[in-house]
Amino acid sequence: MQFTKLVALLTLCTSTTVLAAPSNTETILFQAVGNVAAVQGNTGVNGDTRIYFQSLDNTISQGIVQYPPLSQPHTSSFITLVPANEVLAGTPIAAVTVNGTALQEIHVFFLSPANVLSEYYWTNARGFRGGPSCSECLTAQGFVASSTKLLYAMGDPVTAAIRLGFVSAGAPNGLSEAEFTAATGWTVGQL
Numbered sequence: 001m002q003f004t005k006l007v008a009l010l011t012l013c014t015s016t017t018v019l020a021a022p023s024n025t026e027t028i029l030f031q032a033v034g035n036v037a038a039v040q041g042n043t044g045v046n047g048d049t050r051i052y053f054q055s056l057d058n059t060i061s062q063g064i065v066q067y068p069p070l071s072q073p074h075t076s077s078f079i080t081l082v083p084a085n086e087v088l089a090g091t092p093i094a095a096v097t098v099n100g101t102a103l104q105e106i107h108v109f110f111l112s113p114a115n116v117l118s119e120y121y122w123t124n125a126r127g128f129r130g131g132p133s134c135s136e137c138l139t140a141q142g143f144v145a146s147s148t149k150l151l152y153a154m155g156d157p158v159t160a161a162i163r164l165g166f167v168s169a170g171a172p173n174g175l176s177e178a179e180f181t182a183a184t185g186w187t188v189g190q191l
Contacts, residue, residue, distance in 0.1 A: 031056050037095040037153075041103040052095050052108050058084035060093065060110060060120075081108065082120055086131060088113050090148060098155035098162060109138065109153055109164055117143045117151075117166060117178065141186045143178055144169040165191070 032053035041048035051063035060082035088111040095108045107121040108130075119138035120130030130137055145151070147167035154163045161181045168176040172190035180186050 032061075034090050035093055037093040037108070039095050039097045039103065039106055041097070048103055050095065050103065050106060052081070052093050054087065054089075054091060054093065054110075055080075058087055058089055060087055060091075060108070062108075081128065082110065082118075082130065086112055086118065088115065088148065092148060092151035094151045094153035094164065096153040096155040096162060098160045099157060105160070107153065107155070107162060109151060111145055111148060111151070112139070115145050115148070115169065117141070117145060117164065138164070138178060138180070138186055141178070141188075143186075143188055150175075 033056060034054045036051060036053045038049060038051045040050075049065045051065065053061055053063070055061050059080045061078055062081045063076065063078045065076050091111040093108065093110050095106065097103055097106050099105045104124045105121065107119055109117060109119050112118045112132075117138055118130070119134070120128055121137065122128045130139070132139060134140065143166070145166045146169035150165065150167050152165040155161070159181065161179065164178045164180075166176060166178070168174060168188065168190070172188065175191045176188055177191060178186055178188045
């Protein structure tokens with residue numbers, strides 16, 4: 001299905017924001033609570049973008065947008081990625097891709113109901129993995145955040161290292177970063 005307009009209704013606390021395109025096109029309406037995170041692939045090919053947001057039912061959803069929505073017809077779809085029972089209401093969300101301009105590996109981070117840093121990730125070879133039973137995910141490390149307001153992610157396209165910033169509830173306390181490298185796995189340190 002071709003779409004030439006994407007309208008987002010973002011419910012943030014008590015405010016509503018509507019992003020609109022020309023009125024002669026089809027509309028997709030989605031509702032999100034809290035923040036929204038996104039990653040973008042190679043803009044030279046198709047502007048492939050993934051948008052992550054917490055839905056009104058407390059799940060985390062993924063929106064897939066191919067081609068820049070205001071420059072040409074594009075396709076969009078939405079799926080539920082993380083079930084509601086694994087997500088803190090109002091969680092911050094961070095997303096990162098670590099393989100340069102292609103979306104071959106995407107990591108999505110959020111807080112569990114117990115404020116544990118949690119992860120779902122996607123690779124071309126394995127699809128999505130995540131949740132409490134994912135032994136290779138950040139979730140298994142048990143890092144707990146004391147703030148539900150701060151979460152950021154950065155990826156290195158050369159080394160595939162990931163840095164995830166948060167406010168730690170335990171050692172090392174304060175503003176901290178969890179870092180993932182292939183050599184060490186997940187480690188954490190104070191900034």
